[in-house]
Amino acid sequence: MNNENNLQEQNRSNIVTINRNTKKPVTTAKKKRLKNAGLFTLFVGPVFLAFTIIVLVPFFTGIYYSFTDWNGITGQIKWVGLDNFKYLFTEDKQFQESFLLTTKYTIVAIVLTNLIGFGLALLVTQMLKTRNILRTVFFMPNLLGGLLLGFIWQFIFVRGFASLGELTGIPLFELAWLGDANTAFWGIVIVSVWQGAGYIMIIYIAALQNVPQELIEAAKIDGANKWQILRHITMPLVAPAVTICLFLTTASSFKIFDANLSLTNGGPFKSTEMLALNIYTEAFVNNRYGIGEAKALIFFLVVATISVLQVTLSKKKEVES
Structure with missing residues (x-):
């Protein structure tokens, strides 16, 4: 026991x-x-x-x-439902024109900024003695604020080009760059691309420096020329950088405001009023905050949708390449 x-x-x-x-x-x-x-x-x-x-x-x-008629000042807020959105799509012609103009500008700015940025990156990654100085010079416009940059270029377009036109007689410098709808649009494009290309260049430089030199040397030995190397070796390897740059330029181009405000302020006769400036004018100048917020909501949905689609398609091409 x-x-x-x-x-x-x-x-x-x-x-x-x-x-x-x-x-x-x-x-x-x-x-x-x-x-x-x-x-x-x-x-x-x-x-x-x-x-x-x-x-x-x-x-x-x-x-x-965006579903109210608030004017942004008083405390009286009335719910109006979808009336603001119906007004934008049926009666507000300026909003529709600004939307189409912004879309046109975005397409042009994306293409030019990426092409010039990639070209500058190819240039400064060559064995040049001045490549470091060139990188600094090309990137410097990005350090300036959009409003300041716009006012500087406004002086160049109005006074500088006029003086060059008198001295040289070249018709290009004698144009009323900011006084005509067509030339004012291209003036905004020039300033925006000049400012943004340097930043895009930095991203492409980082991608180009990661391309294995062994592949390029092997392609040269096999008899490939520069265009073939660029198309079949360099471009597929820098595809992730292209996706990033397309995303950045798409978002920044759609949201352009400061250069538009300082260069033309939407003129002449609202012919260069981009969407962001139109929203600002509606909300804070016309004191129709509810309609301005409705425009901003539509703007957000469009930019988000386009950005997601662009990134998705670019990623698929990266995998395919």
């Missing part, structure tokens, strides 16, 4: 020991998870709070105002 009792007591003590040993790792893992959650909250919490206050709250508040 004593032996049986001793065996039972030993079994009980073993069970208690096993239970204690199994509880310790569980308790330790739980403490570790709580610690990680606390650290995550400590570091991410303030950023998320700031993002919520600065971005999310105004965004959802703007969506609410």
Whole structure:
């Protein structure tokens, strides 16, 4: 009997020991998870709070105002439902013209900015003694603010080109660049491309420097010319950079505001009023905040849709290549 009792007591003590040993790792893992959650909250919490206050709250508040007739000043807010959107698509011809003009500008700016940026990247990645100076010179316009840059180019178009036209007699310099609808549009394009090409160039430089030189040397040995190397080796390898640059230029071109405001302010006779300037004028000049928010919501949906489609299609081409 004593032996049986001793065996039972030993079994009980073993069970208690096993239970204690199994509880310790569980308790330790739980403490570790709580610690990680606390650290995550400590570091991410303030950023998320700031993002919520600065971005999310105004965004959802703007969506609410887009269904009202608020003028942006008084406290009287009336719910009007879809009336603002019906007005935009049926009666607001200036909004429709600004949308088409912005689309045209975006297509032109995307193509020119990427072509010039890639060309500059190819230039400054060659074995040139002045390549570092050229990189600095080409990137410098991006450091200037859009408004300041616009006012500088406004002086160049109005005074500088006029003086060059008198001295040289070249018809190109004698044009009223900012006084005519067609030339004013191309004036905005010139300034925007001149400013943005340097930034795009930096991205393409980083991609070109990662192209393996062994592949290029092997292609040269096999008799490939520069165009064949560029088309069949360089371009497929820099495809991820092309996706990034297309995304950046698409978003920035659709949202152009400062250069449009400082160069032409939408003139002459609103012929160069881009969508962002049209929204600003509607909300803060005409004091029709509700309609302005409706335009901004449509603008956001269009830009988001185009950006997602562009990135998706570009990624598929990267995989195929």
